[in-house]
Structures are given as C-alpha cells and as structure tokens.
Amino acid sequence: MVLLQPNELSSKGRTYIPHHCVVKLDSSSTRLRVVFDASCRTSNGVALNDVLRSGPTLQDDIFTMLLRCRTYRFVLMADITKMYRQIIVDERDAKYQCILWRKAPYQELCTYQLQTVTYGTSCAPFLAARCLRQLAYDNVSTHSIGAVVTLRDFYVDNLMAGAANIEEVVVIKNEVIDLLAGEGFPLRKFASNHHNIIVDISDADREVNVNIGGVSYIKALGLKWSPQDDKFLFSYSSLDPPSSKINKRTILSRIASIFDPLGLLNPIVVTCKLLMQQLWKLKLSWDESVPMQIYTQWTDICHQITSISNLKIPRLVHFDFEVQLHAFSDASTKAYGACIHAVSRYEGTMHISLICAKSRVAPTKEMTVPKLELCAAVLLTELLQSVVTIFRTEASDIHCWSDSTIVLSWIQGEPMRWTTFVANRVTRIQQLTANYSWHHVPTKENPADFVSRGAKVQGLIDNSLWFHGPYFLQQEQSTWPKNPINNIETLPEQRKQHHALLAAESDDLIARHKYANNYTKLLRIFVYVHRFISRSRQSPTTYSDSIVAEELDSALFLICGYIQRQAFAAEYKQLQEGKVSRQSNFNQLSPFIHNSMIRVGGRIKNSSLPFDAKHPILLPRTHPFVYTLIDYLHRRHMHAGCQTLLSILRDNFWVINARCTIRQVVHNCILCYCS
Structure with a gap:
C-alpha cells in the first residue's frame, strides 16, 4: 500500500474503493478482516467490478475438494499466508485500487494506492489461482509431487491434501512448502489427523483449535473438523435474542448459517426448507412478523437444532x-x-x-x-x-x-x-x-x-x-x-395411441401401372393380358402374331370400364338398379349403361352421328389415364389447340370438366410452349 502525494492525485481515471471490517470469532488468525467493496458504484454509476473480467474457474469446487479429502487416510491442511497480498498487480492498474484512510479520527484523510491483488474485486480469485497454477507449471521438473498437489488440492489459499500413509503425506508437505516458499507463498496454519506429519512444524505455524460452546475444532473449507477424532462436527446457535422479531429475513439467515456442502445434514435441513417454502406461499414481506403457527414451528426447529453438536x-x-x-x-x-x-x-x-x-x-x-x-x-x-x-x-x-x-x-x-x-x-x-x-x-x-x-x-x-x-x-x-x-400390468403417463381404420377398395391398377403415362404401350399390354387369359380358359379363338385394331379397342373399353367402376362406384350401382339420385351431377348428362359401360345420353341420340359420338364414354377428369389419353390425342393430331382437342375428344369420350385437363396438357407440352 503506497501513500499518494498531493501532486499524484490529479491524474484522471483514479478509482476509490470503500472498505469495512468483518469480525469472525471462529478465526484462529485474523478475527477482524478488512473487506473492500469494489461493487460500490462511483459517481458515474459504474462500479469497478462492472468493468473487470472475473475470469474462468481454475480450481475444483468445495464439494469436490471435501469429497476427495474424505478418501485420504491421512490428511494435511494448510493455508497460504495473506495470499492476495503476495501478488503484485501491474502499476498501470494500481490506480484503480485507491482507498481513503487515517489512523485517528482527528487526522486528515490520506489517499493510499493498493499495489497487490485486493480482496473484494471480482478478478481477485482468478488472479490468485492463475499465479498458483503458473508457479506449479514452472517448477514441475524440480517439484513433481508438489506441482501436482498445487494444481489439484488447493481451494483458493487452502491446501487440503492427503495420502494412504504418513510417509507420502510428509513428502507432499515438504515439496509444497519448498515450492511455495521459494516464490513468496509461505504456508501456515498446518493441521493433520496424525501428529507425526506436522511434528517439525513450529507452534506458530500450526492451526489453533477454536473452542465455542464446548466444541473444539478447526475450519476445513467451512466445515468444522476435529483432527484428534478425525470427525466432522456441527454446531448451531441462534444469534437473535428471545425477544427479537421473527420474520422471513431472520429465518432465512439462520437457515443459511447451516453450512453443509456434502448434504450430510439434509434430513434436518429439509425441514427448514419446507418451513421457508410455507413463508413464500404466504407472500410475506421480508420484515413482516410471521404467523403464530410458523413462529411455533421455527421455535421447535431452533430448539432441536441446538443439540446438533452431539452429531459427529x-x-x-x-x-x-x-x-x-x-x-x-x-x-x-x-x-x-x-x-x-x-x-x-x-x-x-x-x-x-x-x-x-x-x-x-x-x-x-x-x-x-x-x-x-x-x-x-x-x-x-x-x-x-x-x-x-x-x-x-x-x-x-x-x-x-x-x-x-x-x-x-x-x-x-x-x-x-x-x-x-x-x-x-x-x-x-x-x-x-x-x-x-x-x-x-x-x-x-x-x-x-x-x-x-x-x-x-x-x-x-x-x-x-x-x-x-x-x-x-x-x-x-x-x-x-x-x-x-x-x-405391474398398467403404467401411468403412457402416450395415448390413436388408431384409425380406413375402409378402401383395392388399389387402382391403372393409375399405379409402370406404363400409365404411355397410351399405346398400356393398351398393348392389356391386349397381351387378354390373350393370356383367353388361352388359359382354353378359348377356341386364334390370334395372329400382330395386334389388330379390334383388340386395341377392346383393351381401351376394358380400361375405361375399370376406371368408371373405380371413380363412379356409387353412381354405377344406382344405374344398375335403374335409379339415379337427383342430387348427383350425372342427372344433366342423362347417363345410362351400355355393355357394362356408362355413356352420356340426351337428345343428341336423335342425330345422325355415329353411336360413339352420340353417346361418348363418361370419364373422370382426375384419373392419370385420362391425362395420358388427352396427351396422346394432342400429339396424334399435330399438337392441336384446346378447342380443337376438346372437339376431337368428345367424338368418343366425355370427360367431366375436360377443359381444365386439356389446358394443362397443352401448357406442359414443350413443343407448344416453345413455339
């Protein structure tokens, strides 16, 4: 800590950190500690901790350290003497660590500049741990065991190491002492569960047992530990006088004072948590008195927790x-x-x-x-x-x-x-x-x-x-x-499975056929299928090697009849029974069945046109074969336009809403599109 002269106080960017004292009665070395509040906001509304980077966590947490410590048969504990004050900060950063101080109330205030890492700044734990790790890295060749222990068994400035036998612990102790002392990190407050491990340590450097309420112990990362019995101890004493006001703030403060990172007292602590949950449900303010029922429960809990000192x-x-x-x-x-x-x-x-x-x-x-x-x-x-x-x-x-x-x-x-x-x-x-x-x-x-x-x-x-x-x-x-x-036969929380049954006729063989988009190929396939069926039934009909026009027409009628029975199943059944629903769209077409095929009727039957032109075959617009048929007629008649193609189609077929399909065929024709 350096006293700044008046001529040095005019430099810009200087930050003053307020400080206060904290009294710890159970501390064996420093019962009064100075705590620097680097989170206090300055005149511009920004605190020093707001602009400092805290850095990553380099050491294991308390839970890991204590759990690992429980596996050592022989334990060594120590503490680095004033660890933060052994690390000098860069002189360019020291101006942000200024404090006001005077030795007596009647003296004038003086400005001091802290030259070392300061407890209370957000980056202090990282800087200290990083220096310790670098110290281990630099000396791993000369102190291999000490370097490993330094990297693994330190929580901030607390050493908690151990081994399966006394000789190993002594080696650890000697190497760590030599490693740290050579770089300005002297160890003190040594403690062990076996006297031979610290027999060469002076009394001044040994940890002194604290005795509060008849319980003698030392602190081991916040836990009370008796080296003589090698047991963890617990104690609880309410700091509030009997006449004090019991509110949510005091209850939470007392619950938080039960330090149990390993959860060994969880059966006791959980009752306190449940009481605190009741307070939250009541939506009381922090300083409002609790109801009588809560007060009675809390009094009973405090009365029984005071006997926790009997738990070892x-x-x-x-x-x-x-x-x-x-x-x-x-x-x-x-x-x-x-x-x-x-x-x-x-x-x-x-x-x-x-x-x-x-x-x-x-x-x-x-x-x-x-x-x-x-x-x-x-x-x-x-x-x-x-x-x-x-x-x-x-x-x-x-x-x-x-x-x-x-x-x-x-x-x-x-x-x-x-x-x-x-x-x-x-x-x-x-x-x-x-x-x-x-x-x-x-x-x-x-x-x-x-x-x-x-x-x-x-x-x-x-x-x-x-x-x-x-x-x-x-x-x-x-x-x-x-x-x-x-x-167990039935389990709760199972997903509900919905099953849907769909009643449908067999698949459309024409629509999913390999050559459904090839008109002539499809017709020829049906011709050969018809020939095979006829020969299988031992029909006397003889066929020539080439396919004739009558066979192609028969195949076309077979396909159209199949499509009609798929698309117009209900209407086909009604026509067979001689009655068609008035609500059907077919009424205006005057349909009738001729040779198992639905054809269009009407007054045109009195004309002199051929039968197929007067009574064309009724087909749906959406069937893939209809698209193939129209595309075939379009190409056969030299890429005829929509109106011409509609006239050609109606010489033999009546496609419902045919204009839409015809326009689609013409639009998708590459030759028509490019011309």
Missing part, C-alpha cells in the same frame, strides 16, 4: 479395495432427494459410509408421487455423476436404488412410450446411468426416506440406516431385494 460424522470413507457405490432416491409429497453410500473392504472388514446427499422441496404446483419419485431419480443420477467423476469407479460396481416400481418400469422402457414430462427425465436418466444397475429397495430400508420426509436431530444421531445404509448391503448380492416390476 467420521471424515474417512474407505476407498481402498472392492469399492461399490450405492445411490438411493426417494420422494414424498413435500420433498425429494438422494443419498450415496460407499461399500468397501479394508483389512478384512466391510465399511459402509454415507458420502453425500442432496434434497429438493417439492414444487408448489401439485404433482403426483410417481412424478416426484422420477425427479428424485434424476437428482440421484446427477449427484452420482459428480461422485463417479471424482472417484472414477467402475460401472459394474455402481448400483442405483428406488422404492418406486413405477419409476423403475419407466426407466426400463423406451422414452417414446411415456408423456413428455416422463420421457424427458427418463432420457436423462438412461443417458447418465446407461451402464449402471437399477434395483428396488423396500421403503423401510431406503435411507433416502429421511431426505424426503425430514428428521429431527435426535432421530439422526447414531442412525445406522442413514449413515451406514441398509443392512442387506453387508450381505451377498444374491440376498438383495428382488425387483417386483414385472408384476
């Missing part, structure tokens, strides 16, 4: 040999959650330990219990994915458990069989647990039941089911509970 959880989770992970999920109408236990054999003894847990309150919108159970299964898979990433356990040693047979049936089925809500979550579960085994666990043996329903502190102390899992985990897999999902 072993830090060590054995991950030495034959490790299995067992994840349990459960849900109720109020909450749902999941927990994971590790089963291992160490020195001939089986050890079962609770690793972590997670809980969620049920949404305010009412949901069925099977859906909540499915949400719990999703929470289980996501929590399990985090644990597997840390421990890298074999997939064959991972087992998932649920007491809902409906959820297990959903998971084993295809997602497309279920409704959208279920299908999306089943897909997520199947992706994350594709190689894992799912089992059914009875409700009474499901440890996740404590998460979904909550529990009191007294009911959680020495609770074997919660901390050590169900008893059957200690037995052979053949004795585990069986899956009863095969007995």
